[in-house]
Amino acid sequence: MPEKVNIIYLRIVSLYEILMGGNIMKIPEKTIIIVETTVQAPIETVWRFWTEPSHIIHWNNASEDWLTTRAENDLRVDGRFLSRMEARDGSQGFDFSGKYTRVELHKQIESTLDDGRNVQVLFVPRGNVTAVTEAFEAEQENSVELQKEGWQAILNNFKKYVETHDK
Numbered sequence: 001m002p003e004k005v006n007i008i009y010l011r012i013v014s015l016y017e018i019l020m021g022g023n024i025m026k027i028p029e030k031t032i033i034i035v036e037t038t039v040q041a042p043i044e045t046v047w048r049f050w051t052e053p054s055h056i057i058h059w060n061n062a063s064e065d066w067l068t069t070r071a072e073n074d075l076r077v078d079g080r081f082l083s084r085m086e087a088r089d090g091s092q093g094f095d096f097s098g099k100y101t102r103v104e105l106h107k108q109i110e111s112t113l114d115d116g117r118n119v120q121v122l123f124v125p126r127g128n129v130t131a132v133t134e135a136f137e138a139e140q141e142n143s144v145e146l147q148k149e150g151w152q153a154i155l156n157n158f159k160k161y162v163e164t165h166d167k
Contacts, residue, residue, distance in 0.1 A: 031138040035152040037159045039132060043106045043125035046132065049162045050121075051075050051109075056083060059161035062153040065089070075103055081111065115139065132158070 039046050049055040053071035060068040060083050070084040079100045086093035098119070102110035109121045117137040124131040134151060138144050 031144055032135055033138050033144060033148045033151065034133060034135045035148060035155050036131065036133040037155045039130045039159045039162050040128070041130060041162050042128050043123055043130045046123060046130040046162060047106050049165070050123075050132075050158065055161070055165075058165075059157045060154060061085070061157060062150040069093075074100075075109075076100060077103055079103075 041049075049059070051073055053073050056071035056073065057068045060071065065088050066085060067088055068083045069086050070082070072080070072082045074080050077100055080097065081100065082095055082097040084093065085096055096113075098111045098113040100109065100111050101118075102108065106125070107123060111119050113119060117139060119134065119136040122131075122133045122135075124133075132155065134155060136151065138147055142150075
């Protein structure tokens with residue numbers, strides 16, 4: 001069975017350009033990266049651990065040499081979120097932040113990051129198991145592979161955290 005391809009290239013084309021054969025405005029391609037996991041916990045628990053800052057600070061890191069020192073989350077349309085990510089040795093840090101554009105309790109969260117990229121997170125409950133899928137627009141600074149590895153590592157940390165703290 002061929003490996004599932006999780007990177008989708010989208011080409012947005014003007015309807016006018018298609019109909020008229022014109023060349024009015026070219027919109028650049030966007031690369032969408034998808035990461036996913038299945039968490040051995042019910043949707044209520046997964047949602048709570050995903051959205052509450054007291055939990056976010058414990059799982060939101062891609063490697064052991066990074067941590068989230070602070071998290072804020074106003075989970076509503078037009079609400080803002082922020083995670084302060086820092087290297088454990090104090091050498092560097094950054095704010096991962098944005099604004100929510102869609103929130104459906106126990107189903108999905110959509111947001112726009114402060115750099116303009118869009119993110120969608122889907123939660124699919126299956127009894128006491130919940131599938132979590134994140135789709136996000138790639139940035140231009142790092143390779144697609146590095147971005148996918150980083151976001152997948154954070155999602156894997158989330159899974160581990162939920163499954164070991166949901167007692």
